Amino acid sequence: MPYRRRSEGPSHPTIAAVLLPRERSGVEAAGNGCFRVVHRDSIPDAIRVVRERRVEAVLVSVHQCREQHVQAVGHLVRDFPGVPTVALLSGHDAGAAETVLHLGATGVQQVVDVTTPHGWRQLRGLVGPPAPRAGAGIRGYILRSLAGASPDTRSFFDTLVRMAPSTPTVRAVAVTLCVRPSTLMSRFSRSGLPSPKSYLAGIRLLHASFLFQSRGLTVADVAYQLEYSSPQSFGRHLRAMVGITATEFRRRFPFPVARDRFVDLMIRPYAAIWPDFHPLAT
Numbered sequence: 001m002p003y004r005r006r007s008e009g010p011s012h013p014t015i016a017a018v019l020l021p022r023e024r025s026g027v028e029a030a031g032n033g034c035f036r037v038v039h040r041d042s043i044p045d046a047i048r049v050v051r052e053r054r055v056e057a058v059l060v061s062v063h064q065c066r067e068q069h070v071q072a073v074g075h076l077v078r079d080f081p082g083v084p085t086v087a088l089l090s091g092h093d094a095g096a097a098e099t100v101l102h103l104g105a106t107g108v109q110q111v112v113d114v115t116t117p118h119g120w121r122q123l124r125g126l127v128g129p130p131a132p133r134a135g136a137g138i139r140g141y142i143l144r145s146l147a148g149a150s151p152d153t154r155s156f157f158d159t160l161v162r163m164a165p166s167t168p169t170v171r172a173v174a175v176t177l178c179v180r181p182s183t184l185m186s187r188f189s190r191s192g193l194p195s196p197k198s199y200l201a202g203i204r205l206l207h208a209s210f211l212f213q214s215r216g217l218t219v220a221d222v223a224y225q226l227e228y229s230s231p232q233s234f235g236r237h238l239r240a241m242v243g244i245t246a247t248e249f250r251r252r253f254p255f256p257v258a259r260d261r262f263v264d265l266m267i268r269p270y271a272a273i274w275p276d277f278h279p280l281a282t
Contacts (some may be wrong), residue, residue: 014036065099073106205237219234
Protein backbone atom coordinates (compact mmCIF):
# COMPACT_ATOMS: atom_id res chain seq x y z
CA MET A 1 0.00 0.00 0.00
CA PRO A 2 1.57 3.36 -1.00
CA TYR A 3 2.46 5.87 1.69
CA ARG A 4 0.48 9.07 1.76
CA ARG A 5 1.76 12.32 3.14
CA ARG A 6 0.51 12.65 6.66
CA SER A 7 -1.92 15.50 7.16
CA GLU A 8 -0.34 17.72 9.81
CA GLY A 9 -2.05 20.62 11.48
CA PRO A 10 -0.20 23.88 11.84
CA SER A 11 2.54 23.82 14.45
CA HIS A 12 2.37 27.00 16.47
CA PRO A 13 4.95 28.23 18.97
CA THR A 14 4.08 28.11 22.66
CA ILE A 15 4.61 31.05 25.00
CA ALA A 16 4.31 31.19 28.78
CA ALA A 17 2.53 34.29 30.05
CA VAL A 18 2.15 36.06 33.39
CA LEU A 19 -0.59 38.61 32.74
CA LEU A 20 -3.40 40.54 34.38
CA PRO A 21 -6.83 38.96 33.82
CA ARG A 22 -7.85 41.86 31.56
CA GLU A 23 -4.79 41.28 29.34
CA ARG A 24 -5.29 37.56 28.79
CA SER A 25 -8.15 37.80 26.29
CA GLY A 26 -6.27 40.30 24.13
CA VAL A 27 -3.17 38.11 24.02
CA GLU A 28 -5.28 35.04 23.22
CA ALA A 29 -6.94 36.92 20.36
CA ALA A 30 -3.57 38.11 19.03
CA GLY A 31 -2.19 34.60 19.15
CA ASN A 32 -5.12 32.93 17.40
CA GLY A 33 -3.57 30.99 14.51
CA CYS A 34 -0.14 32.34 15.41
CA PHE A 35 0.94 31.07 18.83
CA ARG A 36 -0.39 29.17 21.84
CA VAL A 37 -0.45 30.70 25.33
CA VAL A 38 0.12 28.89 28.62
CA HIS A 39 -1.05 31.26 31.37
CA ARG A 40 0.51 31.22 34.82
CA ASP A 41 0.02 33.41 37.87
CA SER A 42 3.65 34.03 38.83
CA ILE A 43 7.19 34.14 37.41
CA PRO A 44 8.25 30.95 39.27
CA ASP A 45 5.24 29.16 37.75
CA ALA A 46 6.26 30.42 34.29
CA ILE A 47 9.81 29.15 34.87
CA ARG A 48 8.39 25.70 35.58
CA VAL A 49 6.64 25.82 32.19
CA VAL A 50 9.94 26.70 30.49
CA ARG A 51 11.60 23.73 32.15
CA GLU A 52 8.84 21.29 31.28
CA ARG A 53 8.20 22.04 27.60
CA ARG A 54 9.57 23.79 24.53
CA VAL A 55 8.64 27.45 24.95
CA GLU A 56 9.51 30.17 22.45
CA ALA A 57 9.09 33.18 24.76
CA VAL A 58 7.85 34.31 28.17
CA LEU A 59 5.43 37.23 28.17
CA VAL A 60 5.33 39.26 31.40
CA SER A 61 2.86 42.06 32.12
CA VAL A 62 4.56 45.26 33.23
CA HIS A 63 1.54 45.86 35.47
CA GLN A 64 1.84 42.40 37.06
CA CYS A 65 5.54 42.83 37.71
CA ARG A 66 6.14 45.30 40.48
CA GLU A 67 9.37 45.72 42.41
CA GLN A 68 9.13 42.46 44.36
CA HIS A 69 8.87 40.47 41.11
CA VAL A 70 11.74 42.08 39.21
CA GLN A 71 14.40 39.88 40.82
CA ALA A 72 12.54 36.75 39.68
CA VAL A 73 12.45 38.12 36.13
CA GLY A 74 16.21 38.65 36.35
CA HIS A 75 16.69 34.98 37.19
CA LEU A 76 14.48 34.02 34.25
CA VAL A 77 16.50 36.15 31.82
CA ARG A 78 19.88 34.90 33.09
CA ASP A 79 19.04 31.22 33.41
CA PHE A 80 17.15 30.87 30.12
CA PRO A 81 18.95 33.07 27.57
CA GLY A 82 17.55 31.01 24.69
CA VAL A 83 13.98 31.93 25.67
CA PRO A 84 13.39 35.68 25.29
CA THR A 85 11.42 37.46 28.00
CA VAL A 86 9.05 40.07 26.54
CA ALA A 87 7.40 42.78 28.66
CA LEU A 88 3.78 43.64 27.81
CA LEU A 89 2.63 47.22 28.43
CA SER A 90 -1.15 47.60 28.24
CA GLY A 91 -1.56 50.97 29.92
CA HIS A 92 0.36 54.03 31.05
CA ASP A 93 -0.50 54.03 34.73
CA ALA A 94 1.70 55.54 37.39
CA GLY A 95 4.74 53.38 37.99
CA ALA A 96 4.67 51.58 34.62
CA ALA A 97 7.58 53.60 33.20
CA GLU A 98 9.69 52.91 36.28
CA THR A 99 8.90 49.19 36.09
CA VAL A 100 9.96 49.12 32.43
CA LEU A 101 13.31 50.64 33.44
CA HIS A 102 13.76 48.04 36.18
CA LEU A 103 12.95 45.23 33.75
CA GLY A 104 15.45 46.62 31.26
CA ALA A 105 18.11 46.54 33.95
CA THR A 106 17.48 42.79 34.43
CA GLY A 107 18.15 42.15 30.73
CA VAL A 108 14.65 42.29 29.27
CA GLN A 109 15.23 43.67 25.76
CA GLN A 110 11.73 43.74 24.30
CA VAL A 111 8.81 45.85 25.50
CA VAL A 112 5.57 45.66 23.49
CA ASP A 113 3.09 48.50 23.97
CA VAL A 114 -0.33 47.07 23.08
CA THR A 115 -2.25 50.29 23.69
CA THR A 116 -2.11 50.66 19.88
CA PRO A 117 -2.95 48.15 17.11
CA HIS A 118 0.69 48.24 16.01
CA GLY A 119 1.63 46.73 19.38
CA TRP A 120 -0.44 43.61 18.76
CA ARG A 121 1.17 43.20 15.33
CA GLN A 122 4.59 43.59 16.94
CA LEU A 123 3.73 40.90 19.50
CA ARG A 124 2.73 38.45 16.77
CA GLY A 125 5.96 39.18 14.93
CA LEU A 126 8.07 38.55 18.03
CA VAL A 127 6.64 35.23 19.17
CA GLY A 128 4.67 33.82 16.23
CA PRO A 129 5.86 31.84 13.20
CA PRO A 130 8.21 31.33 11.40
CA ALA A 131 10.02 28.34 12.83
CA PRO A 132 11.24 28.22 16.42
CA ARG A 133 14.76 29.52 17.02
CA ALA A 134 16.48 26.14 17.50
CA GLY A 135 15.08 24.71 14.26
CA ALA A 136 15.74 27.90 12.34
CA GLY A 137 19.35 28.07 13.55
CA ILE A 138 20.03 24.43 12.71
CA ARG A 139 18.10 24.40 9.43
CA GLY A 140 19.72 27.52 7.97
CA TYR A 141 23.23 26.37 8.84
CA ILE A 142 22.77 22.89 7.39
CA LEU A 143 21.06 24.08 4.21
CA ARG A 144 23.85 26.61 3.58
CA SER A 145 26.34 23.76 3.83
CA LEU A 146 24.26 21.84 1.25
CA ALA A 147 24.63 24.46 -1.49
CA GLY A 148 24.29 22.64 -4.80
CA ALA A 149 22.48 19.65 -3.30
CA SER A 150 19.43 18.24 -5.05
CA PRO A 151 16.05 19.71 -4.02
CA ASP A 152 14.85 16.51 -2.40
CA THR A 153 18.09 16.20 -0.39
CA ARG A 154 17.40 19.66 0.98
CA SER A 155 13.78 18.68 1.62
CA PHE A 156 14.93 15.59 3.55
CA PHE A 157 17.12 17.67 5.88
CA ASP A 158 14.51 20.39 6.21
CA THR A 159 11.96 17.82 7.39
CA LEU A 160 14.49 16.08 9.61
CA VAL A 161 15.35 19.30 11.48
CA ARG A 162 11.67 20.13 11.94
CA MET A 163 10.67 16.68 13.21
CA ALA A 164 13.79 15.75 15.20
CA PRO A 165 12.84 17.22 18.61
CA SER A 166 9.79 14.98 18.91
CA THR A 167 10.67 12.12 16.56
CA PRO A 168 13.13 9.42 17.68
CA THR A 169 12.58 7.04 14.73
CA VAL A 170 13.32 7.29 11.03
CA ARG A 171 10.08 5.47 10.24
CA ALA A 172 8.00 8.50 11.22
CA VAL A 173 10.17 10.78 9.10
CA ALA A 174 9.90 8.44 6.11
CA VAL A 175 6.11 8.30 6.36
CA THR A 176 5.94 12.10 6.40
CA LEU A 177 8.17 12.20 3.31
CA CYS A 178 6.06 9.54 1.52
CA VAL A 179 9.01 7.13 1.26
CA ARG A 180 9.14 3.60 2.60
CA PRO A 181 11.62 3.44 5.50
CA SER A 182 13.48 0.50 3.92
CA THR A 183 13.76 2.38 0.63
CA LEU A 184 15.08 5.50 2.33
CA MET A 185 17.72 3.53 4.25
CA SER A 186 18.74 1.60 1.14
CA ARG A 187 19.28 4.80 -0.88
CA PHE A 188 21.61 6.23 1.74
CA SER A 189 23.53 2.96 2.01
CA ARG A 190 23.97 2.52 -1.76
CA SER A 191 25.30 6.07 -2.06
CA GLY A 192 27.92 5.52 0.63
CA LEU A 193 26.29 7.92 3.09
CA PRO A 194 25.72 7.52 6.83
CA SER A 195 22.30 6.08 7.59
CA PRO A 196 19.18 8.25 7.98
CA LYS A 197 19.11 7.05 11.60
CA SER A 198 22.57 8.57 12.14
CA TYR A 199 21.46 11.91 10.68
CA LEU A 200 18.34 11.94 12.84
CA ALA A 201 20.34 11.09 15.98
CA GLY A 202 22.89 13.78 15.19
CA ILE A 203 20.26 16.46 14.67
CA ARG A 204 18.50 15.48 17.89
CA LEU A 205 21.80 16.16 19.65
CA LEU A 206 21.95 19.59 18.01
CA HIS A 207 18.54 20.36 19.52
CA ALA A 208 19.86 19.12 22.87
CA SER A 209 22.90 21.38 22.58
CA PHE A 210 20.65 24.34 21.84
CA LEU A 211 18.53 23.61 24.92
CA PHE A 212 21.62 23.22 27.10
CA GLN A 213 22.39 26.90 26.50
CA SER A 214 19.72 27.59 29.13
CA ARG A 215 21.47 26.88 32.41
CA GLY A 216 18.10 26.74 34.13
CA LEU A 217 17.36 23.47 32.29
CA THR A 218 18.63 20.28 33.91
CA VAL A 219 19.74 17.21 31.98
CA ALA A 220 16.39 15.63 32.86
CA ASP A 221 14.51 18.70 31.55
CA VAL A 222 16.30 18.45 28.20
CA ALA A 223 15.73 14.71 28.00
CA TYR A 224 11.99 15.05 28.51
CA GLN A 225 11.66 18.06 26.17
CA LEU A 226 13.22 15.91 23.44
CA GLU A 227 10.84 13.08 24.37
CA TYR A 228 13.40 10.54 25.52
CA SER A 229 11.80 7.93 27.74
CA SER A 230 14.07 8.91 30.64
CA PRO A 231 17.25 10.87 31.42
CA GLN A 232 19.05 7.52 31.48
CA SER A 233 17.91 6.80 27.91
CA PHE A 234 19.20 10.23 26.87
CA GLY A 235 22.51 9.49 28.59
CA ARG A 236 22.86 6.15 26.78
CA HIS A 237 22.20 7.88 23.45
CA LEU A 238 24.93 10.42 24.16
CA ARG A 239 27.42 7.75 25.15
CA ALA A 240 26.67 5.80 21.98
CA MET A 241 26.98 8.89 19.79
CA VAL A 242 29.92 10.80 21.30
CA GLY A 243 31.21 8.59 24.13
CA ILE A 244 30.63 11.06 26.96
CA THR A 245 28.06 11.84 29.64
CA ALA A 246 25.34 14.43 29.26
CA THR A 247 27.15 16.75 31.67
CA GLU A 248 30.36 16.47 29.64
CA PHE A 249 28.44 17.02 26.42
CA ARG A 250 26.93 20.21 27.84
CA ARG A 251 30.39 21.51 28.77
CA ARG A 252 32.34 20.45 25.70
CA PHE A 253 29.77 21.04 22.94
CA PRO A 254 28.11 24.44 23.17
CA PHE A 255 25.64 24.94 20.34
CA PRO A 256 27.99 26.59 17.77
CA VAL A 257 30.61 23.88 18.36
CA ALA A 258 28.07 21.06 18.08
CA ARG A 259 26.64 22.56 14.89
CA ASP A 260 30.08 22.88 13.28
CA ARG A 261 30.97 19.35 14.30
CA PHE A 262 27.80 17.92 12.73
CA VAL A 263 28.43 19.67 9.41
CA ASP A 264 32.14 18.76 9.38
CA LEU A 265 31.43 15.06 10.03
CA MET A 266 28.08 14.46 8.34
CA ILE A 267 27.70 16.96 5.48
CA ARG A 268 30.98 18.28 4.06
CA PRO A 269 32.73 14.90 3.50
CA TYR A 270 29.92 13.95 1.10
CA ALA A 271 29.82 17.18 -0.90
CA ALA A 272 30.37 15.34 -4.19
CA ILE A 273 27.39 13.06 -3.55
CA TRP A 274 24.67 15.56 -2.62
CA PRO A 275 24.03 17.12 -6.09
CA ASP A 276 23.07 13.75 -7.64
CA PHE A 277 21.52 12.16 -4.56
CA HIS A 278 17.72 11.81 -4.67
CA PRO A 279 16.46 10.21 -1.44
CA LEU A 280 12.80 10.99 -2.14
CA ALA A 281 12.59 9.94 -5.79
CA THR A 282 9.43 8.05 -6.70
